[in-house]
Amino acid sequence: MKLFSLLIFLSLHLFEAPLTAMGDRKLIESTCKATPSYNLCLSTLLSNPKSSSGDVSDLGLIMVGATRVKATQAIQHIKSLYRSHPELRRSLNQCAQMYMAVVKADVPSAIQALDGGQPKFAEDGMADTAVEAQACERSFSDGGHKSPVTVMNKGVENIANVARAIIRMLL
């Protein structure tokens, strides 16, 4: 009888983990369905182990973090183009300023806002990130050139819009 109870006890706990993971997988899926890029959202969240135990605010934080990574990479990419494309320096300079604003202001503000429970400021930060990415793209055509960073800018814009959509659910 005791062994039986022990077996029941053990099996219940063995099943706990996968059940929880399934529940959170469901949360991740339903959250991502409400964003403009389901696949981008899903792959970004699933690649972060914290997503398996997080609530919507945590998922938002993960996405803001991913946005920061993309924006930081953008700055590095812009720096590398600076030497090879001197004719684009004016636009590249503007782009660098825009992405610095994202990394130094928008993202820290969004993290503070999600941590503290004033999600509207996090939404503003991600909304601005998308605008900065669009403004970077336009700075090339404004200067009469073709943009060498279209894919990069679109990448930041997309991930910022996903982050924004997740944060919207908290309002």
Added chain:
Amino acid sequence: MMASLSDVENSITTSTLPYSYAPLPNGEQPAGNDRPVHSSRKTALFLVSVFLAVASLVALFAGNGPVLPKNLNTSAVPSTAGMPEKVAPLSRGVEKGVSEKSFHPLLGADNSFPWSNNMLDWQRTAFHFQPKKNWMNDPNGPVFYNGWYHLFYQYHPDAPVWGKIVWGHAVSKDLINWRHLPIAMETDEWYDEQGVWTGSATILPNGELVVLYTGSTNESVQVQNLAYPADPSDPLLIKWVKYPGNPVLVPPPGIDNKDFRDPTTAWKTPEGKWRITIGSKINKTGISLVYDTEDFKTFELLDGLLHAVPGTGMWECVDFYPISKQGENGLDTSVDGPGVKHVVKASMDDDRNDYYAIGTYDAYKGKWTPDNPTLDVGIGLRYDYGIYYASKTFYDQNKQRRVLWSWIKETDTEASDIKKGWASLMGVPRTIVLDKKTQSNIIQWPVEEINLLRTNLTVFKNVVVESGSLVPLNLPSASQLDIVAEFEVDKKTVERLNGADIAYDCAKNGGAAQRGALGPFGFSVLAHEGLAEHTPVYFYVAKGVDGNLQTFFCADQSRSSNANDVDKSIYGSIVPVLKGEKLAMRILVDHSIVESFAQEGRTCITSRVYPTKAINNNAQLFLFNNATATKVTASVNVWQMNSAHV
């Protein structure tokens, strides 16, 4: 899921244990903040003291009398002909002691990009409250105490973006000229370590001042704290003490740790206790909790809610105050009685707008009911149809009026805010009274002290603006203006016109360029000579099938700037116009903020405008009439506005 009021109320229970609430839906968050950037690109201007009085400028133009417009344009198409003669005013840089030479445009500034220092410097206002640098949001604890008006505000000292917030502080004798003081409260306790958030002041009958404010704790729980002046006899109230027993309130059971903020000014109950309300939400229902207290240290949560409206989301910055049914004065927050209605106002987290409703307060039950449930809080009237949020009123016992402050955010990019070193303004303080004629809305009007900045009046009387025409108004300068105007459409045209189904919406109907029979007509402010950039503020009149007229009041930012990283929305709303009333408009232009008032303050619109060309000497003012069927007659007073100490 629509919750009924009783469902919502039943889910909140009182408890004696301060932290015994349901498991937190939000897990522990990593406190991984990057340090925000310090304002890195200061221009020389920020090293110069804030605005000098423009006495010299006034003297320069004292000789000008009323001037008729030089180019009365009556052609059939909007015309850009004829530049009015302009006397070049000194650029603002010179007023601040910076050489004129620094204002020559950068290379290639024909196109608007990049944002030049010239363009960004112009954006700073002359008579709107703003800290010298970095970020501001909600107004806090406004109060008149010991001969001074106090304004506190959410302030981020480190960067022009929201972050770990402290209470900024400034004082004034006239609500217009300000002396900035040291930070009143920092994030130096565990219970406000993540932010000293919004709160309100209450003056007790013995003259004591107390403040209740929200702290974001070291674990990001929203709690309410008590603070009071360290030295009540210091008229400037520079130093503040936080009650050692803080927090005095923690989120009650059923309320999320992060949905409990912005306590109001307290008012007296029939039992002689103090009562406050705090906004929150349950699922998607916005609610306002009610607490009674005798000492501001221990509180009793009432069973019911002050009010709730399903589907409105979190109620931030709730405000609750009486207005007089008959009188012209404001009322102390504790006043109640048969001659009184009560306003409930809340800032909707969801859509970033401030909504209010007029109704009846039951002091015994602690409940409020709207006069018109279809215009309830969050779904009905707004204080302002542009950028206007987190507003808060106070009773000014000095002049017996209720005064409204509001946070006006930027609508440009963060990159620009970093470049210019600051973000956000306060709107011009406004008085609030009940609209005695309609009885169903409030009237807001800039405080009378703003008129003290008026100088150098130019009058344009009975200017006929033909259909489809544009009239430049000859002014010495057009970045700091107070415009008061009346308009009349041609009565015969209106009578002759066939009515139609009215389906006009400021935001969706194409702005000032979209012509109708009886509108749009009004002003183009911050306009460049070729109208490459301009911001129309206008009336649009529509005649319905029943022959009745509806009037809309809009502000159109769609052509306000050549820059494409600024907001270009069109804002506005219908405005009630009663029989016999002329169409009346007042516009305050103060560089990058434009505040527009229709029908003496029945409908208000605040706009942020960031031109690249229509700045300094090149900003102009036009009258326009884009209606197809009618001429419009306008009488206009335009004052230049002096700068204030802000």
